[in-house]
């Protein structure tokens with residue numbers, strides 16, 4: 440079996456260790472915006488299905504077609520497939536999983552959260568590789584999981600207790616003699632700082648996966664690459680020119696937040712203090728001003744107790760969020776992150792109610808914010824232009840739709856690649872909108 444370093448060398452990458460970050464991935468040739476730097480199939484993954492989720496996802500490709508069309512494993516009743524191709528590709532692992540799950544008591548079934556299922560799958564896949572039923576390769580073997588950071592000495596006692604309880608549950612489900620409970624608890628800690636939320640092309644979360652080579656990539660709040668998914672495959676794409684010898688960096692968190700909020704999120708989940716070029720400005724005048732724009736109130740009173748909103752009644756949600764928006768426009772900077780979050784919520788509710796004209800107005804309101812806080816090439820502004828374009832087209836403003844869809848394509852072809860079904864669909868929509876716009880133009884003449 441070729442080792443990881445030579446596997447990476449073939450992909451013009453190298454594994455290095457940096458004193459302040461641990462393992463790191465370096466480029467050994469120049470990469471350019473849109474290029475796939477590395478892609479990986481998950482070592483293990485699970486869709487976001489739970490006993491209460493109304494719509495189930497296929498275990499193979501994570502699609503969520505009509506539940507009636509997804510077929511359910513008749514034995515364990517817990518796995519779903521969109522067709523025979525996915526069922527076949529998952530069979531070796533699911534055969535073992537099914538044996539374990541189908542004999543479970545009802546009360547234990549209820550505790551089968553996606554992370555418990557992910558852990559069960561980790562052990563079952565390791566067994567399949569040990570028994571040589573599934574081959575091991577340089578990029579796909581359990582040694583890579585063993586090498587992941589666990590931060591066991593840095594986590595809180597509460598977390599430790601939680602991982603120990605979850606490990607006991609996994610042990611009681613597997614019932615394997617000699618299994619190491621401490622190692623299972625450590626693997627839960629590894630999941631916390633190495634597993635990735637799998638998203639669809641529109642960045643909606645659909646599952647969780649462990650990609651042990653992609654997990655070598657460190658974080659920056661000013662990343663040169665982006666992690667996207669095609670089904671359950673993970674792809675890291677360059678969003679800037681990455682010269683040979685440079686570290687490949689992605690963002691683990693929402694980069695639009697203020698420095699303090701980003702640092703808090705990184706410390707809590709990933710247990711490190713970021714020193715990227717944006718974070719190293721913490722406390723400087725520009726950074727304080729930026730935080731005030733994003734999160735600050737004009738009023739300095741700290742008496743506000745917060746509030747909770749019901750989100751299922753969209754009409755009610757819109758009217759409440761509009762009251763908040765009115766207040767926020769008085770209190771906050773027009774480019775405040777709070778105001779943007781409120782407007783995003785109004786937009787979401789308007790879309791649910793199919794109030795397209797007003798939805799378009801709100802979509803347009805969020806764009807200056809997106810332009811300001813995200814780099815020129817980032818999936819979120821790309822998707823916002825896409826929504827804008829679709830709404831404009833639907834409402835008959837084809838010329839504006841062409842402009843918005845073109846902007847979406849310019850960004851998303853770099854972040855999502857051009858060969859995915861999502862991008863092909865977007866490119867086709869743009870072509871159709873262009874044809875329609877030129878037809879309208881010629882019929883006006």
Ligand SMILES: C[S@@+](CC[C@H](N)C(=O)[O-])C[C@H]1O[C@@H](n2cnc3c(N)ncnc32)[C@H](O)[C@@H]1O
Pocket residue numbers: 459460461462463586587588632633654655656657658659709710711712713714715
């Ligand atoms: C997904 S792993 C990345 C690979 C890791 N460096 C390793 O040695 O396996 C995430 C962990 O890497 C470290 N890390 C990632 N980005 C970092 C950064 N910008 N500065 C310091 N440590 C970082 C933290 O320990 C974090 O919990």
